[in-house]
Amino acid sequence: MTQQTETQAAAGAVIIPVTLFQQNCMLLWDETTRQAVVIDPGGDVPLILDAIAKANVNVEAIWLTHGHIDHVGGAAELRDALKVEIVGPHADDKFLCDAVVESGERFGMTGARNFTPDRWLKEGDSVSVGGLHFDILHCPGHSPGSVVYYNKAMKFAHVGDVLFAGSVGRTDLPGGSHETLIRSITQKLLPLGDDVGFICGHGPGSSIGQERLTNPFLTGEA
Ligand SMILES: [Zn+2]
Numbered sequence: 001m002t003q004q005t006e007t008q009a010a011a012g013a014v015i016i017p018v019t020l021f022q023q024n025c026m027l028l029w030d031e032t033t034r035q036a037v038v039i040d041p042g043g044d045v046p047l048i049l050d051a052i053a054k055a056n057v058n059v060e061a062i063w064l065t066h067g068h069i070d071h072v073g074g075a076a077e078l079r080d081a082l083k084v085e086i087v088g089p090h091a092d093d094k095f096l097c098d099a100v101v102e103s104g105e106r107f108g109m110t111g112a113r114n115f116t117p118d119r120w121l122k123e124g125d126s127v128s129v130g131g132l133h134f135d136i137l138h139c140p141g142h143s144p145g146s147v148v149y150y151n152k153a154m155k156f157a158h159v160g161d162v163l164f165a166g167s168v169g170r171t172d173l174p175g176g177s178h179e180t181l182i183r184s185i186t187q188k189l190l191p192l193g194d195d196v197g198f199i200c201g202h203g204p205g206s207s208i209g210q211e212r213l214t215n216p217f218l219t220g221e222a
């Protein structure tokens with residue numbers, strides 16, 4: 001009874017690969033309340049709406065990890081379709097959120113629109129959906145305003161494009177810095193603990209421990 005005073009909410013989730021970048025758009029919900037969020041709706045909004053209908057959940061918000069087109073290209077359209085608020089990323093990615101149209105045109109993505117989040121996020125903030133609570137870690141380097149969503153109770157993080165299974169985010173785009181990125185990973189993500197699993201913006205997820213031991217960008221082999 002003593003350690004069960006805070007009941008752990010059960011989570012459900014599906015990944016919807018979107019855009020030509022096969023970005024891992026995530027529909028995440030509290031199994032008890034069916035309250036849900038969509039993380040990084042990069043595009044292909046009809047696919048996302050389909051997944052929401054199949055899961056039979058109530059989406060309350062859109063959460064963004066950073067401002068790159070493959071993560072935010074469908075944000076304005078989905079916001080208007082669902083009448084929900086957009087939360088994140090950090091305000092340092094405002095220049096990207098203001099340039100979604102140009103980015104979309106560069107990659108032939110139609111329908112991508114600029115937007116202003118209802119709430120910018122910063123280090124130390126927290127966000128919730130149902131009984132699922134996430135702490136916000138500001139992890140610049142891939143983009144200046146990248147944030148990570150960390151759920152301590154579930155030992156789970158959504159790291160956007162900061163860290164990948166066997167790799168790290170690219171840093172050759174505007175505002176990128178490899179040195180800053182590695183500092184974000186070593187100072188904010190590795191301390192979360194080896195048993196923390198994560199999903200990232202592209203490809204399979206991994207765990208902090210697996211990456212600490214084998215990721216060439218962290219072991220000094222890259
Ligand atoms: Zn990115």
Ligand SMILES: [Zn+2]
Pocket residue numbers: 021023068070071161201202
């Ligand atoms: Zn990406």
